[in-house]
Amino acid sequence: MARLTTPLTDFYAVIPAGGIGSRLWPLSRADAPKFLHDLTGSGSSLLKDTWDRLAPLAGEQRVMVVTGRAHRAAVEEQLPELADLNVVLESEPRDSSAAIGLAAAILEKREPGVIIGSFAADHVIKGTRFFNMAVAEAVEAARAGFIATIGIVPTEPAIGFGYIHATEETELEGAPSALKVDSFVEKPNAHTAEEYVESGDYLWNAGMFITKAAVLLEELAKTQPELHAGVVALAEVWDDHAKRGPAVDKIWPTLKKIAIDYAVAEPAAAAGKLVVIPGEFDWDDVGDFASIAKLHSSGYKKDLAILGEGARVLSDASSGILITDTGRTIALVGVKDIVVVDTPDALLVTTTANAQKVKSVVDALRISGRDDVL
Amino acid sequence: MARLTTPLTDFYAVIPAGGIGSRLWPLSRADAPKFLHDLTGSGSSLLKDTWDRLAPLAGEQRVMVVTGRAHRAAVEEQLPELADLNVVLESEPRDSSAAIGLAAAILEKREPGVIIGSFAADHVIKGTRFFNMAVAEAVEAARAGFIATIGIVPTEPAIGFGYIHATEETELEGAPSALKVDSFVEKPNAHTAEEYVESGDYLWNAGMFITKAAVLLEELAKTQPELHAGVVALAEVWDDHAKRGPAVDKIWPTLKKIAIDYAVAEPAAAAGKLVVIPGEFDWDDVGDFASIAKLHSSGYKKDLAILGEGARVLSDASSGILITDTGRTIALVGVKDIVVVDTPDALLVTTTANAQKVKSVVDALRISGRDDVL
Structure with a gap:
């Protein structure tokens, strides 16, 4: 496959920038989300x-970001x-x-037949280069009417990711490595993860979806008709600035909260x-501090990764x-696999093995009304 | 022995408040020393x-504090x-x-024959009550011309303290439990510490000395004549405010730095x-964070001790x-035997097992010129 040097002409990249x-x-x-x-x-x-x-793939004018008002x-x-349009x-x-x-609804209305790719x-x-090659194949598959995803070839039996069985x-044509997806499977336990990786039939679900906007909307209409009707109604008036605000206020809060994976x-x-x-x-989805530590360790687990400008x-x-x-000034003495996150109003000390439990801290803080540090 | 209800009349307590x-x-x-x-x-x-x-033992007017100008x-x-006098x-x-x-020199000049007790x-x-009883016996021993110390009956084979062999x-008379000191021994290793405690012949050196001021000065004159001459010269002019300052400026910086144990x-x-x-x-000399942790654990090592008003x-x-x-707001998740010290300009994370190594942090900071946080 040739290396991409020019943008894919009918492709639009979408970046949902939502999760905290x-x-x-x-x-x-x-x-200050992730x-x-x-x-x-x-x-x-x-x-x-x-x-x-994404900008080199789609073109700078063809990358859309969906985010919260607070992050604009x-x-x-x-x-x-x-x-602005995006x-x-x-x-x-x-x-x-x-x-x-x-x-999808906005882009399909603006440009019928458009292929969109959604990337976290x-x-x-x-x-x-390999990412670009995968996207190019995915776009070809989308052009053929499929919803395409890019699954990551596992490098280890990770238990923090969902898997795709294919x-x-x-x-x-144009997507020689494409496989039919048999099923999506949830995060496995360690034993199952090993079986997945050994079999060679499983890929990590990286949540990337490339499809004709119309095909995605069609699927949504079947499984979540109200949600589909809502986004289509919003898209109808989206580019009419007088009507957009009232429509958002009326429709958006009524939309069902559901992940695209399920819908x-x-x-x-x-x-x-x-x-x-x-x-x-x-x-990597850099979902917790252990994964950030791994990212920075370059394989040397005995090292301490330090993030922060001018850290003393x-x-x-x-x-x-x-x-x-x-x-x-921060001193760490004889602490192994430690996670220290030092911010002006909050401090976390845990270990890489406990990194997933940090979410429960946030839950506990929310329950006790400490939203000032959330 | 009767419980002390009135101050010891010829006794003066001295509190050297120096170490950081x-x-x-x-x-x-x-x-902001310890x-x-x-x-x-x-x-x-x-x-x-x-x-x-000490104030109930000596009387409020008879407790002297020796400290740095910066801490006045x-x-x-x-x-x-x-x-003020004290x-x-x-x-x-x-x-x-x-x-x-x-x-000792100041008090001996003011009140010849005075017995002083020095306590960190x-x-x-x-x-x-048991402290008071020990001091009362020590004062009797001092009155008889001895230098008395109070050695702590060990409760465990500690390796962080020096020992007294007696x-x-x-x-x-008046000091029925007094023993002749055979020798002082440095901090032992774990095996030796166990032997010490098993033998029943060793006490912890708590650095308390009770003696006639004159006896202490006499001993000092023998081992450190220049130091002795210096403090006596200072004491001569101490209560003459016009002369004190110049004498301190001239003599104090020349005095030999040596611990009372050795001198x-x-x-x-x-x-x-x-x-x-x-x-x-x-x-306890609360010499490191492990010892503070122990102090607060009440024997329950699985607990986290928290010091700090309004800690969240x-x-x-x-x-x-x-x-x-x-x-x-501070969150600790799955960290065992941890030591976290959180101050506005410096943070320490270590473990109780590494508590003694904190001194090396301070040394390293000093070497690298970071006196702003020392």
């Missing part, structure tokens, strides 16, 4: 990195090339089906309409990850 | 607790009953022989002039100690 990333508290907050942070040390946020991957200023600051603001979070469904704003990808080849991907897979392109690039850190016989933005 | 407590960084600092902190949760500082133990305001604020300010730290020697400002004692009874106690023990009263009370802490499956004075 509770497992990354106190770094991620309601007003996608606005630089978790890779690249110097730019995950959102900007996502933009930088931050998003526009980080993405100065983002066109900013879709949610008045409140209604999960991914509403966000992606609305984007807060994942990490290394290996742009064995049957499709022989689609579209799984039913489409069951109906034989979903294909997967295996992606041979490094991918003294580390002795310590490993894990330290994230700081307070300018304080 | 490097192992308690970043809680203890040059400008003795100014409440480490017991009593609501008052270690210095105030020390005062509260804090000391006077914490000890409103402390008489504040001895060091222009710079010159170790305990200079501090206690100067106090930053130790923790529980069991005042077996020979003295049959001193007086060990030579006196070798000469058979030192007796020890076994103290049956709880004592969320702890899940964690143990050890958390000290905070920042008002931040």
